[in-house]
Amino acid sequence: MLAILALYKAKITYDDLVSLMYDNAAIVPDALAEVQEMFIQVERAGDKPLYRLNDLTRAFVLDAAKELDRHDSLKARVQKFVTNVYADSAELSAIVRQVERAVEAAKKGDESALRTTWTSLQQAKSDSVISEDPRFMAACGYVALHLSPPNMADAREYFQNSFKMRHGPELKYVRDWFVAEQRLDGADYHTALINELVSKTREYDDAVRLEFMSRRAVTLYNLASGSVWSEPEKALSRLYESIRLHALGFQATYRDDTKQAYLFQRHFTNSTFLLKNLLMKAGKLDDLIGYLADLTRLPGAKLDPLLGPIREVAASSVEVTRPTEAPRAAGRMLHLGRVLAEADCWLDRAVKDQCVAYCYEAAGQLNKKRSEAKR
Numbered sequence: 001m002l003a004i005l006a007l008y009k010a011k012i013t014y015d016d017l018v019s020l021m022y023d024n025a026a027i028v029p030d031a032l033a034e035v036q037e038m039f040i041q042v043e044r045a046g047d048k049p050l051y052r053l054n055d056l057t058r059a060f061v062l063d064a065a066k067e068l069d070r071h072d073s074l075k076a077r078v079q080k081f082v083t084n085v086y087a088d089s090a091e092l093s094a095i096v097r098q099v100e101r102a103v104e105a106a107k108k109g110d111e112s113a114l115r116t117t118w119t120s121l122q123q124a125k126s127d128s129v130i131s132e133d134p135r136f137m138a139a140c141g142y143v144a145l146h147l148s149p150p151n152m153a154d155a156r157e158y159f160q161n162s163f164k165m166r167h168g169p170e171l172k173y174v175r176d177w178f179v180a181e182q183r184l185d186g187a188d189y190h191t192a193l194i195n196e197l198v199s200k201t202r203e204y205d206d207a208v209r210l211e212f213m214s215r216r217a218v219t220l221y222n223l224a225s226g227s228v229w230s231e232p233e234k235a236l237s238r239l240y241e242s243i244r245l246h247a248l249g250f251q252a253t254y255r256d257d258t259k260q261a262y263l264f265q266r267h268f269t270n271s272t273f274l275l276k277n278l279l280m281k282a283g284k285l286d287d288l289i290g291y292l293a294d295l296t297r298l299p300g301a302k303l304d305p306l307l308g309p310i311r312e313v314a315a316s317s318v319e320v321t322r323p324t325e326a327p328r329a330a331g332r333m334l335h336l337g338r339v340l341a342e343a344d345c346w347l348d349r350a351v352k353d354q355c356v357a358y359c360y361e362a363a364g365q366l367n368k369k370r371s372e373a374k375r
Helices: 002-008 014-020 027-040 054-066 071-082 090-107 112-124 134-146 150-166 170-184 185-199 206-226 234-253 259-281 285-294 306-321 323-342 349-374
Strands: 040-045 048-053
Touching: 002 014, 002 048, 002 071, 002 170, 002 323, 014 027, 027 040, 027 048, 027 054, 048 054, 090 112, 090 134, 090 306, 112 134, 134 150, 134 170, 150 170, 150 185, 150 259, 170 185, 170 206, 185 206, 206 234, 206 259, 234 259, 234 285, 285 323, 306 323, 306 349, 323 349
Parallel strands: none
Antiparallel strands: 040 048
């Protein structure tokens, strides 16, 4: 760790230090605590600590670090990390071309070239200038992903290390990684991780971030649908997050005449329909109304796609509520109607008025239901 700090030269944040120590990140907290008082200067930028070695300590560590077996590797790693533009490398370009040809062949059924390429990649790791380049890491991850069977442990490690070096791998690599994770038991965790990595990478634009947010939201919807009976609480949690992401996506794209905008709108509607079905079957009208009301507080939210779900919530509240519970249900529907009426979250005033009317009409019918039961 001291060698990394000395080679980095400038002040470094904790997160960047962990990224540079990607192959041994677990030791960072204890190592910092052990040497901080004696060797490391700490400054603050807002609420973030910045670490650096003083000049004398840095000179000593640089000299001592030359004896390390991995000195050249660490030096190359730091150089790659601090650069914003990666230099062209004929050798690396040849490796990437070989990788992409081998993967395409494997997708067509010829896996022999992929196995040969995997072996050559492992041999190329002896050159630290190559092995510490995040483009090489991403290429290794791409091959590991397409081996038969896929080497998911190595693929994840290579891709994550490439991201940690502040490099966004080729989009086709990341898309294939996401699709592969969707099929596995750990889909929830790993698709969330990929979405987070993409969202924080400077090399991807907003369109790419929206694409992966949509992929993540659809994954959550599918996971929720498939675990309704086996893991009902987890299904609800996933569905809540899916709706939130679709709401954010619709908010970002509703002005666009694109397929992506249409899909965000449709999925926002459909995921809310599923939530309504789950909670109404479980007798949780209060939870459903509370969640719908909370959606109005999403910054910039536009809730027009919820016209259909709100209509069905109102109708179902009248249909399934027992007369003895009708006053409370009526109060909850009135509350939802007021929240929707006051919220600045509508594109079309007519849609807003219709949603509010559904709620008020349901409240009236519920009160009538209670009155008729008393006769």
